Amino acid sequence: MYKILLVDDEVNILEGIAAIVDWESCGTELSAKAQHGQMAFEIIMDQQPDIVVTDIKMPGLNGVQLIRKVHEIYPEIRFIVLSGHDEFEFAKTAMECNVKHYLLKPSNEQKIEKAVKEVVDDLDEEQARQAFLENMSEHLKKVMPKAKEQFLKDYITNKKYGVKDWEYYSQLFEIDTDTKEFYLLVIEMEDSYEYEHLLALKKIMVEEVGETYIPLETTIGDKIVILVELPSREVIIDKVKGAKQSFHSFYPMDYTVAISDLGSISQLRHLYNETLHCLTQRFYVSGGSIITPQDIKKDRSSMEELQYDHEDLIFAIRSGNQEVVQQYLDDFFSEVWKEKYAVSLFRSHCLELFMSMIRQADRKQMDDYFRQVILFQEYEKFHEMRSFIEKTANEISQYHYERTKQTQSTIINRVVEFVERNLADEDLSLSHIATEVLYMNSDYLGKLFKKEKGERFSSFLINRRIEKAIELFELSNQVKIFEVAEAVGFGNNPRYFGQVFKKHTGSTPSNYMKKEYKNL
Template sequence: MYKTLLVDDERIILEGISRIINWNELGVNLIGTARNGLEAYDFINREQPDIVICDIKMPGMNGLELVELISKEKPFIKFIILSGFNDFNFAKQAMEFGVKHYLLKPCNEKSIVDALTHVISDLNRDAKKEQFLVDMKSRLEQVQPYVKKQLLKEFITSKNDGNQGIHFYENLLRMNFEEKFIRLVIFRIEGEYHYEHMFVIENLGEDLFSQSILSTNIGENVLFLVNEQDYHHLQLKIEKLRDIFYEIYRMDMTVAISEVDCITQVRRLYLEALECLNHRFYLGEGSIISKSDIHQDQHINNYEYDGQALCLFIKSGNLEKVESEITSFFEHLTESRLPTNLVRSYVMQLFLVIIQQSDSNKIQSYMEKMSKLIDMDTIGQMKEFFVLTAKEITQIHYDRHKSNHSVIIQKIMEMVEKNLANTDLSLKWVANKVYMNADYLGKLFKQETGQKFSSYVTQMRVNKAIEQINVMEEVKVFEIAEMIGYGDNPQYFSQVFKKLTGYSPSEYKKAN
């Protein structure tokens, strides 16, 4: 069972949470409580809990200081933060130390249980992943040529001049390394993977890279040392390997390629390829990345975006502007090539801003989604998730505005119907009656009805004229013109009528 510590300076909260949670049922053991950060820090060093549920504002050492300290000394401990609405700034800082779960006071049982369930799931997954990597490494070393694999690892990890060691392995393996100008290629499988997948990549690589010198795996990466100076030719082989692997497993891979150098520079080539691989955060999963794809511009150290424009677009219900603003925000982050942890911090800050534009009863549900956003591997994934959330909140505001607009437009239509005989009937006249700007009202009317206000009035007047023609024994154009607002200009009325119906008023009577 996972050991849990509860920390809060309010006794009633400590006792309340201690009583309402069925700890054993969740598979955790509440091993103690603490009233402040200093007391909690001593307890953690003594008892080594797996989970700490902690308030932010406490005397002595606050929760943020405790999280920062423990994240450095014992990063495996998971924190659940208790926070009030005014503590968002603290929460954003705690995020930088790996905190994923925040509960807004007052907390109910379900919120606490859900957060604990997620943390337990993370702990279980970490334990399984660690065990899986251990098992994979053991099995890999049993079935593959140990010496060659270990040799590449040694080349990569050694910081010393490797000429003497190279000569030893040249004699042992009967290979001439120093005549080779090589590249180092790293394959990273995207998604959940197993030993079988890495084994298949190595075998496919041995077949396709006929000039492969060495191969191995380090952690979740499969490495090849290849004698291939022609980049285009190498890229074609890599694409073929990825296509075959995708056809078998429906899984994609990101590939990083170093520059060309000799075997003694393998460590430098490895670090260069790793740097390329790290840019998958910006270039996206499934990319083939070389040094030429990495921007060499200096990083922008300070990036400021307060989100006011985005909040305005969300509240106005403008979906197009919201998506455009978010796209611009992420494009700027991508171009800046800032360290990924700093980019995540900026994204989280803006996420906190936009979810506060939603209804207060939905903020907690959005807060719970933050852990998913933090765990995303690429900036493209973060943008997609971000856009969906922002659009969801914007749609709510849009629907409210639309409902309000529909009431106004209905009122205007009724006003037009009652005032068809009024020669002063116009968009400006109506706008004055409803105390609105005429230009804005005209745009709103067209948005709601699909036609200009003037066209609508003309159509309504012609419809009214047709009603009168149908009940008249003899068509009197001047009378109809007065009835529908054309006053003493029956000739102009006849022209308008014929333009819309194809008949003059008299012809229309005869035809119908």
Template sequence: MYNVLLVDDERIILNGISSFVDWAGVGTVLAGTARNGLEGIEFIRRERPDIVISDIRMPGMDGLGLVREAVGLDSRIRFIMLSGFSQFDYARQAMQYGVKHYLIKPCNEELIGQALREIVAELEEERRRERFVERIQNGLERVLPHAKEQFLQELVTNKRYGQSDWEQFRSWCPIPYEGGATQLLVLQVEGQWEHEHLFALSNIAEELLDQAVLLGTTLGERALLLIQWTDGLDELSALLERIRATFRSFYRLEATMSLSGEGEAWEARGMYREALGRLRHRTDRGEGAIVMPGYSLGGARRPSRIVRQVLEIVQRHIADPELSLQAVAGEMLYMNADYLGKLFRKETGHKFSDYVTQVRMEQAKRIIAASDDIRIFELAEQLGYGDNPQYFSKVFKKYTGQTPSHFKQ
């Protein structure tokens, strides 16, 4: 049943309509009456009726003012306006507020009943649509987590998945991503463990990384998180250590995490291969570690703040042809280049120039794996080789053993 408010300043009309309309027969209940627009608005504020039947001309606040105020309170209210013949044009002003039903006084039971039936039918249809949308939303809420997991699995394992697939998926699945660099975090549990332990590790990581997580899934014996981290590497490495410590405190098991370098979200396959490669070649197997681009954090090892700054600078400026140890030391960190070079090599095991080449080549592998039509000169520009694609190809072949075109195949 839908609640109706009747508003008219003429008591005879108010009592007459109240008594002769078969309210229940048309699916309604007369919830209240009012003698003018002001009384009507007070009732609407308190009771929120579904339907208002109102005269046009009334003292204090007329019917048009009532409609205007009521729509401001609740835009879903339906109206039936009662008008003398001479005020019918005046009533049309209410059309801008969605009023569809106008009855000329004196009006009989049949006319009011027909208008009410039409409005009730509209309200029933609206309720059906709302219930349908609610069912769809509830269904999506149930399937979306699985769909997101499945999509990330395809993104990291299917070489045909690329930018167009990512954009299409985002068009119907809400992902808090507005473009920019992402990274893939690969997690695994050390020692003897059950599937529940991997699930718990992934949950802890998702909870602590919070809004940085775009997608998550499991693949075999590992969990994967596609993240977009906007703070520095220093903060991220500290948070990853916190994830390890939290997991260890609950389950007395060690966890290892490998973080890829940065790339576009649709380059997840290349990022996965990079992070997995580092994970497989680390030396501290079984102990648990945090393996980040360029270095590994074991139980007690952690690069100095200066080296972490260098690693972050390399990630940010990888497309700059002028990126060099001298530029980083002298123009960004204001320190001696020889000292910085020795410190960097001591803590990472790499010469600075070799590390920059490694980052560029790993990014090149990711981009080539994710793109069907990338041109060599475009890749060279993106990765700091300027207008020298020939030199880029030479370095790529030396690093991978293949030319860029053969690597794609």
């Protein structure tokens, strides 16, 4: 337990605090009490308590003087101040002597116990840290490499470490470096791997870059972190490429390397976060890439929002126009690739796009696509996300194309059937069929007919009338030409029928009948 000295010139307050505070529950013991500053100083010199709880206004040596005097001799002793006044002089002393707890009187036992516990926590932490340092010093030679790795890891991940800690540990670990600025390399494996692969890659990278240029290196989670003091990023990139060749000769595995900007030790956490941001851009690059902050620095205003509503895409999907669908997606993904939008923004946008697309599918398809949403979130590469969206869009577009084609075929079949039943009607026309039979736009019906049959309706009708006329001539050589003309829709105009017949067959109706008669 930590020893506490309680100081107050008012005996009632001194004894009251001593009695009501549960010192043991705070992890302490009240080892002594003093009724004035000089008495407190003598006890401190004799017993050296861990914590001093003291009043400010006291006769002779007051609280401020006591703190200053003790701090010069025992800076590790912690002070908790009790005072009825908020004094500037004390505030200045508190800053100089690292006094963190100032309680205004009257203070109940809960406030005092809370302050004591906080000081105890600080002392525990300091003791743990000191114990770690002492233990590390004893086994330094044996565990030096691991200790260095741990230090770099802690320095990057623990905000409590500062430049003074760096100076201390640099001496402790005999880190020999003349430079004040470094690059930070952070390496992450692309595929599934064993821990031995990570260690092998780190070893190869260190050897390639050169141990003399690497003050420290470590692993943080699944990432290799290397501090480098080479003169330029270009030199580092060349070294990294060399390491890649060496590693691939042993393991055919990809990894991505992020190289920070140049920065000082005080900026080390910033450099690490910078490389982590670079690694988020792995989404847009292939395995084995080297990414620097310059590769991803863009005008942030252009990256705030991904401005696409995709109405044109949804319309093309519903129309079954796969060519337009693919062109639209090519343009969209090219824009995303160029701007390198934040991965979270792009992923969220693609999820919204996916949901909009699957609403165009039929019920069974929609249920199947909903189950794929989980897989959607697992894609870690741009090309995977793009392929997924394109596949979905093309599948749903194909569904609408087939459905539209089937509907269009049904409509055209109805047109053909109506023509067959009404071939003798000289007023038969596409406009009549569209408005009176199918109740649709005649221009649109004309386009559908040409798309389905490969010819205009007018050509189809003339050809079908001539074919029907030939069938009638072949049935009997006694049939009259004007009767055939009337039967196939030329009315009482056999002369015009003869002209059209000759144009299509190369023979007049009468000659055609004679030729057929001779062949009988």
